[in-house]
Amino acid sequence: MSQPGQTNAEAQAHTPPPTPGIKMLLTLGGISMLAGLLVVLAFQYTAPIIAENQRIAIEKAVFQVVPGAMERRDFFLDAQGLKTATEGDEASGERIYAAYDANGQLKGIALKAEATGYQDVIRILYGYDPACECVTGIRVLKMAETPGLGDKIAFDPDFLANFNALDAALNAARDALANSIVAVKHGNKTQPWQIDAISGATISSAAIGRMINASGQRMFPLIQKNLAQLKGGQ
Amino acid sequence: MALPNQQEKVTLDTFLRGLWEENPVFVMLLGLCPVLAVTNSTMNAIAMGLATTFVLVASSTLVSLLRKFIPKQVRIATYIIIIATFVTIVDYTIQAISLELYNALGAFIQLIVANCVILGRAEAYASKQKLGASVINALGMGAGFTIALLCLGTVRELLGAGTILGFPIFSANFEPWVVMILPPGGFFVLGAWLLLFEYLKQRREKNLLEKEGVTSGSQ
Numbered sequence: 001m002s003q004p005g006q007t008n009a010e011a012q013a014h015t016p017p018p019t020p021g022i023k024m025l026l027t028l029g030g031i032s033m034l035a036g037l038l039v040v041l042a043f044q045y046t047a048p049i050i051a052e053n054q055r056i057a058i059e060k061a062v063f064q065v066v067p068g069a070m071e072r073r074d075f076f077l078d079a080q081g082l083k084t085a086t087e088g089d090e091a092s093g094e095r096i097y098a099a100y101d102a103n104g105q106l107k108g109i110a111l112k113a114e115a116t117g118y119q120d121v122i123r124i125l126y127g128y129d130p131a132c133e134c135v136t137g138i139r140v141l142k143m144a145e146t147p148g149l150g151d152k153i154a155f156d157p158d159f160l161a162n163f164n165a166l167d168a169a170l171n172a173a174r175d176a177l178a179n180s181i182v183a184v185k186h187g188n189k190t191q192p193w194q195i196d197a198i199s200g201a202t203i204s205s206a207a208i209g210r211m212i213n214a215s216g217q218r219m220f221p222l223i224q225k226n227l228a229q230l231k232g233g234q
Numbered sequence: 235m236a237l238p239n240q241q242e243k244v245t246l247d248t249f250l251r252g253l254w255e256e257n258p259v260f261v262m263l264l265g266l267c268p269v270l271a272v273t274n275s276t277m278n279a280i281a282m283g284l285a286t287t288f289v290l291v292a293s294s295t296l297v298s299l300l301r302k303f304i305p306k307q308v309r310i311a312t313y314i315i316i317i318a319t320f321v322t323i324v325d326y327t328i329q330a331i332s333l334e335l336y337n338a339l340g341a342f343i344q345l346i347v348a349n350c351v352i353l354g355r356a357e358a359y360a361s362k363q364k365l366g367a368s369v370i371n372a373l374g375m376g377a378g379f380t381i382a383l384l385c386l387g388t389v390r391e392l393l394g395a396g397t398i399l400g401f402p403i404f405s406a407n408f409e410p411w412v413v414m415i416l417p418p419g420g421f422f423v424l425g426a427w428l429l430l431f432e433y434l435k436q437r438r439e440k441n442l443l444e445k446e447g448v449t450s451g452s453q
Contacts, residue, residue, distance in 0.1 A: 019305040027304055031312050035319035042323040049330040057333050142337070147274075147394075148412030 065127030065137035066108035069099030115211035135166035150204035167192035183209030252374030259382035270420035279387025287376025294372035
């Protein structure tokens, strides 16, 4: 293309002979095929390692929120009942992780929950002990809370102590929680089902309370209903 | 190629230029998005720097090898495909190395595709130079980019969290300046580094001028 201000001779010297369309097609096609090949090779090589990493990450989180657990089995749970999760199978219902100790005794269930925090969705994994009907621990999987304030929900020891045995007893009809789990302002916790919020991170703390309550109201009655099957591990 | 032969000889300068004279961050001010976004810790800065260096070197290699075959009209599209391929490979590799690191870097790994340092090198250097010069130059640029990220990452982690690579540096009484690991901290620290570099450059030029003045005066 000749630029304004360029002399004719200059413009001619700079204009390459026109490239045939077929050459452009071949170049782009060839490069794309090479790119595809490289990406597939990289994917094939890393896919099993990534799957293994993800399995270890989930396992670590499950064993952290269910104290004393040594082994995990995955299930799908919904109102229709409990289904064993087999590799690569996506059944209906919510995926739950049942955790057992070395003797095969059910120690607790790990469940996923999420709610909107201060900046973005907070995702957690939390443990539920069906024997004491209480929450046994939480672990934040994903968040974008403010460093120094909201992100304390992941590691503040006083806040995490809330979940050592957070009361989650079912009501008389066994179809919902007897008391909703809520976060209360820092220092105002009076009941075993309340979460003492972090001062300066009330919104993030409240989100944790909201997500455990929503998930618990839905899942705890179902877990209690299918408890015998979960204990058997089948 | 349409351009006349301007093949550059491979010298030490081919590599060193990226570190100082043409540092992508402190001199050319390119690729500032990851510079500001992922330098809130030293580890993130190192990982991002290495990932970018790998993509830079790999794409420069391929672009330089294919420079005689790529028609001018489709060159940018071709470069983007090549860069995107290597970014995807890096993306899988980091996931395989550490999921934690992958989550910390977030979307910025995929965004290496749009890093103008890499496209700039492909267009301005690798598409015109022989393989050796392109690789060496890309390595220098990558090293310069990594060093710049490290400059920001260590300062921000030190002031914002009181640690370096997770190891505490100050006594327990140190109150971290949380703002330093938040987005504004990136701008503060980058500004401070740019100020320092500009000051050093100006002082050197002034010294040179004074020396010249002395020598020409004595003649």
